[in-house]
Amino acid sequence: MSSQTAVIDGYVAGTWTIDTVHSDVSFYVRHLGVSKVRGHFATFEGTIVTAEDPLESTVNAVIKTASVSTNNETRDGHVRSADFLDVENFPEMTFTSTGVRPQTSELFEVDGELTLHGVTKPVTLTLELNGFGKGFDGNAVAGFSAATEISRGDFGVTGGAAGAAVSDKIKIALEIEAGITQA
Numbered sequence: 435m436s437s438q439t440a441v442i443d444g445y446v447a448g449t450w451t452i453d454t455v456h457s458d459v460s461f462y463v464r465h466l467g468v469s470k471v472r473g474h475f476a477t478f479e480g481t482i483v484t485a486e487d488p489l490e491s492t493v494n495a496v497i498k499t500a501s502v503s504t505n506n507e508t509r510d511g512h513v514r515s516a517d518f519l520d521v522e523n524f525p526e527m528t529f530t531s532t533g534v535r536p537q538t539s540e541l542f543e544v545d546g547e548l549t550l551h552g553v554t555k556p557v558t559l560t561l562e563l564n565g566f567g568k569g570f571d572g573n574a575v576a577g578f579s580a581a582t583e584i585s586r587g588d589f590g591v592t593g594g595a596a597g598a599a600v601s602d603k604i605k606i607a608l609e610i611e612a613g614i615t616q617a
Contacts, residue, residue, distance in 0.1 A: 442488060442539055443566075444565060444567070445484070445488065446484065446574050446576065446614065447484050447617070448483075448614045448615075448616055449616040450612035451480075451481060451613055453612055454477075456611040457608075457609060457612075458608070458609040459474055459475045459478050460473065460474040460475075460607045460608075461604050461607070462607075463586075463600055463601055464601035471509070472504065474503055475497045475498065475501045475502055476501040476503060477497070477500075477501035478497040478498065478501070480493060480529075481493070482576070482578075482610075488534065488542075489533075489535070490534070492531050493546070494528075494531070495528065496526050497529075498525060499514070499524060499526060500519075516594070517595075517596060517597070518591055518594075519551065519591070520551060524550070524551050527549060528548070528549045529547070529548050530546055530547050531546040532546050537560075540563050542563065543560060544559040545557075545558050546558075551589045551590050551591050553588070553590050555584075555589065557582055558582060559580040559581065559608070560580065564576075564577030564578055564579055569613060573614055575611060575612065576611070576612050576614075579607075579608065579609055579610070580607075581605065581606060581607050581608070582606050583603055584604050585603060585604075586600075
């Protein structure tokens with residue numbers, strides 16, 4: 435499966451910029467073990483390079499931690515504090531891919547390094563290739579969905595006194611639309 439361009443319908447090799455207006459970086463975490471609190475990051479950017487051989491593709495992304503929103507200002511302030519994201523000392527989290535592995539013609543695993551709270555750890559995203567098409571301006575667009583689960587403790591995010599009320603596991607979901615910048 436080293437060359438999948440023949441089996442990926444409409445595949446376009448090129449350099450893409452994430453369209454933040456049509457993309458979403460979300461997460462959810464269990465609260466008190468009984469409910470899920472959802473949130474997202476409003477400010478992020480990234481570049482995706484779809485290589486001629488899809489398995490040589492790369493992604494780099496930066497998320498501004500202060501842009502976190504859970505639709506509750508009091509909770510958002512706490513998540514931004516030193517108990518959790520500590521946005522004053524760690525204003526960004528980054529993801530840099532290190533490899534792509536096929537699952538099917540539309541599902542891949544993207545290995546990479548996630549840096550959060552000053553700690554870098556390997557993370558694997560399960561990525562669904564949603565497709566390639568044309569935008570309203572006639573330029574190529576691409577869509578991707580990806581998900582992973584991380585342990586906040588692995589990144590030194592303790593939660594302070596409130597940490598016991600919030601699960602260690604955080605599920606991350608990405609809905610990405612990107613526009614081609616270079617074919």
